[in-house]
Amino acid sequence: MAKKIGVYICSGCGIGDALDIDALAKVATKEYKVPVCQKNAFFCGKEGVEVIKKDIAENEVTYVVIAGCSGRVNYDVFNFGPSVVLERVNLRERVVWTQEPDDEDTQMMAEDYLRITLAKLKNLELPEAYVIENCNKRVMVVGGGLAGMTSAVEVAKAGYEVVLVEKEDSLGGWLKRSYKIAPLNSPYTDPEDTGLEARVKEIEGNSNIKVYTSTTIEKTAGAPGMFDVTLKQGGGTLEEKVGAIILATGAVPYEPSKLGHLGYGASPNVVTQAQFEELAAKGTIARPSDGKAVQKVGFIQCAGSRDQEHLPYCSAACCVESIKQALYVKGQNSEAAVYVFYKDIRSSGQYEHFYKKAQSEGVMFIKADVTGVTDDGGNLTIEANDLLMGSPTMADELDMVVLANGMVPTTAFEDPAYGTEAQEEAACAAADAAPVPAPIIKSNILNLEYRQGPELPSLKYGFPDSHFICFPYETRRTGIYAAGSVRRPMDMSQAVGDATGAALKAVQCIEMTDKGGAVHPRSGDISFPDFQLNRCTQCKRCTEECPFGAINEDEKGNPLPNPTRCRRCGTCMGACPERIISFKNYSVPMLGNMLKSIEVPEEDEEKPRVLIFACENDAIPALDMAGINRLQYSKWVRIIPVRCLGSLNLVWINDAMSKGFDGVLLMGCKHGDDYQCHFMKGSELAGIRLSKVSETLDRLGLESERVYMTEVNVMDYDRIPKIINEFVEKIDKFGPNPMKGF
Amino acid sequence: MTGFNVSSGPLKYDTEFAREIYSLENGHHIKKCMQCGMCEVSCATRKEMDYSPRKMFLLLRTGQREEFFKSNTMWMCSTCLMCKVRCPRGVPIVDVMHDLKCYAISKGYTERAQAAFYQSFWKEIWSRGKQFEGGLMARYYLKRGWKDIRKDAFRMKDMGLTMLKHGRMPLMPPKSVKGLKDVQKLVEVAKAQLQKGADR
Amino acid sequence: MKYSFYPGCSMEATAVPYLKSFEAVAHALGIELKEIPDWNCCGATVASGVIGDYPAQVMTSRNLALAEPHGADIVVPCSSCYMNLAITNRKFKEDGHFRQMADEALASVGMKYGGSLNVRQIIDVMVNDVGLDTIKSKVKKPLTGLRVAGYVGCQTPRVFPWEFDDPEQPVFFDKIIEALGATPVKFPVKARCCGSSHSVAQPEITADSCYNIITSAQDDQAHLIAAVCPMCQLNLDAYQDLVKERHKLKTSMPVLFFTQLMAIAMDLPPDAWALKHNIVSPFTALAKFGVGK
């Protein structure tokens, strides 16, 4: 496709009043020799759009540059099909709405933004999708409990084939071990039958679902649209090909033998919730020591959970479970005394009704810290500090004590069958001040053939890492979705919702993969990283750093990209010291040219320049919001959007400093345990890379504070002026960059 | 720990007393209270109460019989309904307060000024079918005994005179309701019905 | 517009000015009132606390039974009366068990209530039946420039939250004030409690509550307070000396029944204003509207 550029400068929305449009046009026509340049007072209007369309049709314009509003608006109006490259120069939100009108510096800013875009076009080509042959559209669901069964049914209902793998000899998971379950239906007041039979029947009767019981996974190779899974059943193995995977292996109760301080082990009458469930399923609930039907029962909540010594988190389901079990006791004998010692009752969602019901039935809820459980020859006593009464208290002559012992995800346990080999190797690779790889606990569930390790990376407490705020089911392995209590602690009603969400994500992923598009957050993006492998030094940076484990390695240690696993964040591109990774429409030289196109005035002009790399996911929207709210900020800054701070290549900092910029500000998403980075690890990795730059700058006698990284989310838009201005002031104090003019 | 000092030694839960309270007309609602404290911050007369409604319900649930009879909470309730419209658990707090007053009176806890006032007021209604300010006052002061009456009472007298002057304090009671016998019978029958319900 | 009228005990005694002004205003607005024959006390806030909710409600239901033959909705000005009558009436309509028991009790004195009536608060009738436009059209002497703190009181808006108004920040009463040409002030405590039930046993509580209300009206530069409930008016008016003394308050705040304001604005004869019954003198505040002793 011949590259013919058309620049369309809009003077609507006050742009024309604030800027000298003719001078701006000269940047395009004179400086950049752009063949087509048009001006219009209302490009987003019908006639304005026609002008552009006409140029495309009759004038063979293939690269359209619209200088006007933000690319985040009017994207539907300015849509010229896939064969046209479209770039938007944001003169409105980024210049005229944040700067003084009719001012020399404002005009310089606008002209620079046009230059940045025109420079970008030099290295930009239309991407072509990476489409795999015979994209597999089946979904494998791992785990046949409530969440897994729900996902299977939902995927099948959407018209896709399902392979459901369960390691036990029958489906059901916790439902099999439950007498009844907390209500899933309105009015949410009474325990319900598990409905296990009907659920299993629905699955068995669905020809789209293939069930494997007594089966585990020996190996999962491949990538979205083409996973090859080796199943282990009995002595043998068999193969299944699928396009996406849902992990729904659930959680197990916290080990009660660690709860000796709450009386576990001291008396057979102190039991866990699971054990109490078994007793209830047998018929009359009788205490284990002598078979006496229970008349007085104490429940201890948060037994292990929300306890720094045990599980620091809330297990989320045990309050509701205890409410259910308390109702069993009341159902058996309405005169029975039931005490629930709690920290907080967390009966979220509709379960408030369930809690209220238990209260109305006379279950007594006591907000207390339990200090001890003692056995006086059959009867038990719970001693506690009643926090509402502000007094030590006790409940004695209890027949049984039930410990709400919380849950631990199945992914949290390292299978001893594993050696430590892989881990050591990872540690070696990480030695060179590189980021610490995410913990991958070898739980022997998926056994992924991924360079970074065999299971999903976890974040905390052994739960698979997933973007909690924005895309909760998206784990750090594209095409693999975690659902139910393996993802985070949750009750059954939440697990059902979760399983449905994951089913949707799996189907989306398959369809996107089939078209060669990315999944969240760059949904539909067809660009993908290209590796110029002949120049690769096998440094492993890309294979280590890709947050999604997209890159494997061949025997010789060369990176083996898997484009369908890729989320298009560009972290590999930022990591590669040889700069051999690039996208058709996003590359190291491209960004380099963009920043070099900015005019940096001489020192004596006293016009400092500060370069801002801003993440497209949150920082750019926040900057737009600042503009929409007409918040004014420093006229010395020039902003270049990046896909993710993870794509930041250090050479850009180098380029910026040698070009004479006085400072560089990086705006990205929050990182750490409660990260908001849309690519999960991108901003964290950028931070680590940056720490290396500081040394270099210091060595050159440049203040390392000239390069600074800050966290911005959309809601921070009102802080934008403060962030920018404070940085600019700080840079001002250092004085001009001594490399200016070289 | 700041406590209620309800007992020395560990507190024990007296479910029997709690059950008795739950059996009052609106008593079962107390069980639904989740101790959120909304009533406490909404209450018009919270600062006059020794225990807020929330704390009162806690005392009742845990069976603090003594503490309940000592408390002034229900007597301080001014029936403003704020708590009732705000309680997230739908506890009709005012109605519970009615029950607690009745219960305290029925157990002979009548020495509070409010209890005397309530009883005098009721006697007025009972004997006339209507309420008459003058009659109410007379009964009230009779019940309280003059020596108990504080300085304010004299001011109340002044107030009475002012009202008289403005034609707002009739000296003669209104005519009794003609159907007074019916009024009384209705009350008796209703009480008996309640009793029967409770016995059942 | 026909209504059964339940005046309640105070209307006949401490709230005479309410009765006088309301009857005159009702007449002028074309409201026909028929007092419920031989009505009895609703029990106020007290009967329930001595004999229990249910017996008190049965006692109240006698009034409903007496009103039913007239076939018109019952209008109630007093907040406690409204509370008791309206709740009892609602129970007849919605609580089958209650109705069965209460029917049985009523039958024992040869009475019956079929549940056909509605119990209506006076503001509700003014706004929704009479209508603000009609009120406006009857205003001959708009109270322009008069700043009025509309005190709705506690029970009136809260018996059935949201059914005709906001339970905590009611608005309709202010709209009536507006219709009279006056300016309703912000007055955030318009639905707080006046402490009425303590007026005898512990008058300081009443005085303190009234102090909050009066000073809030003063803070908003109100010329006077308009009240809906006979007890609120009495407390704010008759206890004002006590309030002033206890809290070292200097200025007075006249407190009128809103129907008195209506009577003035509608230019009804001074008898209908019934201002001589007001304890804190309203004459200075109303002087510019030609209101004198």
Ligand code: SF4
């Ligand atoms: S759900 Fe309840 S019992 Fe379980 S950890 Fe959370 S607060 Fe504790």
Ligand code: SF4
């Ligand atoms: S672009 Fe991102 S997801 Fe794709 S291979 Fe590179 S680092 Fe991995």
Ligand code: SF4
């Ligand atoms: S508002 Fe209701 S639930 Fe909350 S403390 Fe008061 S009575 Fe209990």
Ligand code: SF4
């Ligand atoms: S009704 Fe009684 S308890 Fe409730 S807020 Fe009013 S004064 Fe307090």
